[in-house]
Amino acid sequence: MTTAKIALLPGDGVGPEVIGAAVQVLEQVKGHEWSFTEAPFGIQGINATGSVFPDETRRACEDADAVLLGAVGGPAGSAAGGLRPEAGLLALRKHFGVFANLRPVKVWAPLLEFAPVKPELLTGVDILFVRELVGGIYFGTREEPPNTLMLDSTAGAYDTMAYSVPEVSRVAKVAFEAARLRDHRLASVDKANVLASSRLWRRTVDLMAADYPDVQVLHQLVDSFAMQLITRPQAWDVVVTGNMFGDILSDEASILAGSLGMLPSASLNEGKFGIYEPIHGSAPDIAGKGIANPTGTILSAAMLLRYSLGLEDAAHQIEQAVEQALLSGIRTADIAGTGPVTSTTEFTQEIIHQLSQLSQ
Ligand code: NAD
Ligand code: IPM
Ligand code: MN
DSSP: OOEEEEEEESSSTHHHHHHHHHHHHTTOOOOOOEEEOOOOOOHHHHHHHHHSSSHHHHHHHTSEEEEEEEEOSSSOOOTTTBOOOHHHHHHHHHTTTTOOEEEEEOGGGGGGGTSSSSSHHTTEEEEEEEESSGGGGGGGGOOOOOTOOOOOOOOOOOEOOOOOOOHHHHHHHHHHHHHHTTSEEEEEEOOOTTTTHHHHHHHHHHHHHHHHHTOOOOOOEHHHHHHHHHOOOGGGGGEEEEEEHHHHHHHHHHHTTTTTOOOOEEEEEEESEEEOOOOOOOOOOTTTTTTTOOOHHHHHHHHHHHHOOHHHHHHHHHHHHHHHHHHHOOGGGGOTTTSSOOOOHHHHHHHHHHHHHTTO
């Protein structure tokens, strides 16, 4: 019997709805016990304590084996009282040094017909994005005029994209090692035809390739890669890229899996600690309606079991239960097309039902 400590940060918008679903699924995993500690984060954190990443939340995470997070943020671009909830998410990631963000993209057979890409292009698609998460343009020097200032023609702002060799090599190592356990193909995505930081990225990956002669490395420019992700999705195995490119490309790739609501993620540091969250945001347009797709969060919980707790069998069972639920025909609105729609709760109940069948 394993008792693991899991910090829950439901956050904003649909965050509490999808975290509630994932907790229900975890509670059905036989042979293990979880000790959950819930803590405020994002706008929820501002309302509770005045901070987007409150000290009590940091301590709850430090005390846990892993963090399961919903989402933060209000309607895109909004700020709550001048504070940006997204800054809390970046601070959380930086605090724990979770530099390797794994975003697997798997195509589910029952959703093939539904995806906007032709089914024959999608069969067998299985991509693992390894996104650098605590560096690059998200964390470089920036400057902007204060919010309170009226903008005139002299106003300007800048962000800086910087990468060092150690920052690139530690995330590339995760990608090379992952490729070794998969199909031995690695695409490194950059903008080396324009950006100095991308040229350093490319040279670092090339230097490391000598240590992985069994892995075939291909460099791709981000603009044409964005296109080829849709035209040739079966061509990709592991994809390693910087923070911002990985953010954008993974949302694009979610379309291959049927919906943004389907994709999970694991953000890992050098040890076993990880932050697990769906790749989507707080979805303000559907928040509170009970219709969000909880799959990305439920699969994130499975990744938590796999990477932070070493419970491969339990992780695999959750993934199988999701597949069985999809096979049963149950659908949240985002993956229903013109067919019948169920609520987040009914969808979760079906996954729990399938899990109980599997673990009998
Ligand atoms: P979003 O990911 O919240 O939503 C984009 C679209 O996808 C919306 O139409 C939404 O309804 C839909 N969608 C997202 N998740 C879904 C789900 N589980 N089931 C069904 N449909 C789903 O992106 P946005 O609207 O651009 O951003 C809203 C807020 O979320 C912003 O404040 C943004 O900064 C924040 N955000 C947070 C995270 C995070 O916490 N990790 C990630 C992305 C965006
Ligand atoms: C994500 C989100 C975040 C990111 C935002 C909310 C800071 O879009 O996790 O993909 O850009 O990393
Ligand atoms: Mn994103």
